[in-house]
Amino acid sequence: xxxxxxxxxxxxxxxxxxxxxxxxxxxxxxxxxxxxxxxxxxxxxxxxxxxxxxxxxxxxxxxxxxxxxxxxxxxxxxxxxxxxxxxxxxxxxxxxxxxxxxxxxxxxxxxxxxxxxxxxxxxxxxxxxxxxxxxxxxxxxxxxxxxxxxxxxxxxxxxxxxxxxxxxxxxxxxxxxxxxxxxxxxxxxxxxxxxxxxxxxxxxxxxxxxxxxxxxx
Amino acid sequence: xxxxxxxxxxxxxxxxxxxxxxxxxxxxxxxxxxxxxxxxxxxxxxxxxxxxxxxxxxxxxxxxxxxxxxxxxxxxxxxxxxxxxxxxxxxxxxxxxxxxxxxxxxxxxxxxxxxxxxxxxxxxxxxxxxxxxxxxxxxxxxxxxxxxxxxxxxxxxxxxxxxxxxxxxxxxxxxxxxxxxxxxxxxxxxxxxxxxxxxxxxxxxxxxxxxxxxxxxxxxxxxxxxxxxxxxxxxxxxxxxxxxxxxxxxxxxxxxxxxxxxxxxxxxxxxxxxxxxxxxxxxxxxxxxxxxxxxxxxxxxxxxxxxxxxxxxxxxxxxxxxxxxxxxxxxxxxxxxxxxxxxxxxxxxxxxxxxxxxxxxxxxxxxxxxx
Numbered sequence: 001x002x003x004x005x006x007x008x009x010x011x012x013x014x015x016x017x018x019x020x021x022x023x024x025x026x027x028x029x030x031x032x033x034x035x036x037x038x039x040x041x042x043x044x045x046x047x048x049x050x051x052x053x054x055x056x057x058x059x060x061x062x063x064x065x066x067x068x069x070x071x072x073x074x075x076x077x078x079x080x081x082x083x084x085x086x087x088x089x090x091x092x093x094x095x096x097x098x099x100x101x102x103x104x105x106x107x108x109x110x111x112x113x114x115x116x117x118x119x120x121x122x123x124x125x126x127x128x129x130x131x132x133x134x135x136x137x138x139x140x141x142x143x144x145x146x147x148x149x150x151x152x153x154x155x156x157x158x159x160x161x162x163x164x165x166x167x168x169x170x171x172x173x174x175x176x177x178x179x180x181x182x183x184x185x186x187x188x189x190x191x192x193x194x195x196x197x198x199x200x201x202x203x204x205x206x207x208x209x210x211x212x213x214x215x216x217x
Numbered sequence: 218x219x220x221x222x223x224x225x226x227x228x229x230x231x232x233x234x235x236x237x238x239x240x241x242x243x244x245x246x247x248x249x250x251x252x253x254x255x256x257x258x259x260x261x262x263x264x265x266x267x268x269x270x271x272x273x274x275x276x277x278x279x280x281x282x283x284x285x286x287x288x289x290x291x292x293x294x295x296x297x298x299x300x301x302x303x304x305x306x307x308x309x310x311x312x313x314x315x316x317x318x319x320x321x322x323x324x325x326x327x328x329x330x331x332x333x334x335x336x337x338x339x340x341x342x343x344x345x346x347x348x349x350x351x352x353x354x355x356x357x358x359x360x361x362x363x364x365x366x367x368x369x370x371x372x373x374x375x376x377x378x379x380x381x382x383x384x385x386x387x388x389x390x391x392x393x394x395x396x397x398x399x400x401x402x403x404x405x406x407x408x409x410x411x412x413x414x415x416x417x418x419x420x421x422x423x424x425x426x427x428x429x430x431x432x433x434x435x436x437x438x439x440x441x442x443x444x445x446x447x448x449x450x451x452x453x454x455x456x457x458x459x460x461x462x463x464x465x466x467x468x469x470x471x472x473x474x475x476x477x478x479x480x481x482x483x484x485x486x487x488x489x490x491x492x493x494x495x496x497x498x499x500x501x502x503x504x505x506x507x508x509x510x511x512x513x514x515x516x517x518x519x520x521x522x523x524x525x526x527x528x529x530x531x532x533x534x535x536x537x538x539x540x541x542x543x544x545x546x547x548x549x550x551x552x553x554x555x556x557x558x559x560x561x562x563x564x565x566x567x568x569x570x571x572x573x574x575x576x577x578x579x580x581x582x583x584x585x586x587x588x
Contacts, residue, residue: 055364061261062265064260109275
């Protein structure tokens with residue numbers, strides 16, 4: 001079986017999404033009400049990056065090597081784009097205390113769920129939440145302060161989620177119905193003092209991942 | 218991750234078979250402590266299941282009861298000593314009649330399953346079935362089958378379902394083999410299926426992709442009975458383990474019943490209740506919950522039955538004081554103010570510091586006020 005590799009173009013696509021995410025910090029095209037950050041110390045939480053192969057719309061497997069590569073590329077891209085100038089990146093270290101670590105995981109899960117719900121609502125004009133008024137922000141509550149307490153003086157935390165999926169070769173009908181291989185990314189920046197999260201609009205693009213050749217039996 | 222409603226099928230005993238037949242050729246059984254490496258599909262499945270397990274570990278839906286976990290894991294070890302260390306048990310608070318096994322040995326046992334098992338032998342059969350999925354790498358086989366057949370979405374649905382049925386039969390066979398090898402009474406496997414069948418809304422569900430992914434009810438029941446009839450069941454030392462099982466179940470059964478009634482699947486719950494009452498353990502709590510089921514359904518005839526069930530519950534020492542509260546609610550709904558008042562008063566007498574005592578006191582005051 002030929003081993004799958006992530007082509008550089010996937011890394012570029014990931015990078016492009018990260019750049020879009022980074023714009024939340026530096027780009028003047030910010031959401032209304034979001035002011036420019038002064039001397040932010042950004043805790044870089046582990047990016048949720050996954051590369052999937054999908055056989056139907058509801059059954060797929062994670063591709064280990066492309067996923068691990070994409071995680072490395074993403075980390076490198078973030079550090080390259082944000083790790084200089086006035087933004088100070090604070091590397092994340094999981095707490096040694098299991099209870100504290102579980103708390104971090106629970107907060108990250110909760111944050112990811114809320115983010116998906118908010119972004120999902122906002123993606124469809126008919127479902128948009130009136131209270132949001134177009135602003136992609138939410139809060140999971142003061143519990144997020146745990147990240148500030150457990151890191152050295154971070155003022156913000158950056159959470160990134162990237163999912164690349166590709167259809168199994170030959171799924172022409174599925175491809176025609178659902179579109180081709182996709183890369184979807186979104187990011188959010190949490191103010192660790194106020195616990196408010198600011199989300200980026202999801203970015204979508206093509207994921208170019210070579211297909212595996214049929215397995216020799 | 219594969220999820221399965223647990224059905225029982227008993228086929229002739231298998232020998233120790235080291236391979237299964239996957240869609241692209243033979244698939245070797247998982248060896249003890251084996252894990253996939255490299256960039257394989259199986260490694261990817263493990264990666265995603267490990268992520269799921271990380272989330273489960275901190276999930277509020279998981280029942281953190283070390284004694285119960287140790288007990289179920291002990292059964293896994295009794296059934297399969299060689300895979301014992303690799304299988305992790307999670308009890309999931311969910312009233313569904315369900316268990317599932319992930320490719321990594323992540324075994325989920327839903328509390329609805331625990332409520333329905335009458336003894337250790339029945340639970341062991343289900344655990345053996347799940348171990349069968351794990352050892353035979355059915356998650357991987359099923360994925361490869363999907364990949365091979367899903368050129369056009371849905372076109373080969375029946376073929377995919379048939380492959381899934383083959384997996385299920387194989388897991389049943391392994392479950393049965395492990396049950397017998399562990400010294401359990403093989404007839405208990407048949408009783409799992411009989412109980413499941415009694416609960417089915419229809420004896421002959423329509424053949425769809427999802428339902429058809431399991432062997433038919435008739436086929437499984439026939440195989441089950443045939444094997445149970447031919448198995449050596451006359452030995453004196455065949456294990457059933459009812460006392461051991463009940464020792465675990467009694468600690469949690471009250472809230473298992475709460476969850477079961479909360480499903481609002483009243484016909485199924487009625488079947489479950491009837492069977493549990495026939496088995497005769499914990500009758501006060503069972504009759505109370507039977508009353509709760511009728512009260513929640515709320516049809517006119519249900520209120521009469523609910524009163525009768527609460528009254529019956531109170532004949533047993535394990536009846537919860539909430540039986541008086543529910544009696545008060547039903548009497549009040551029927552306009553019997555005196556009986557309602559008496560019942561609420563008894564409730565407060567039994568539970569003076571109940572969380573809802575202020576609410577009940579207010580209701581009592583309303584009932585005592587002149588009309």
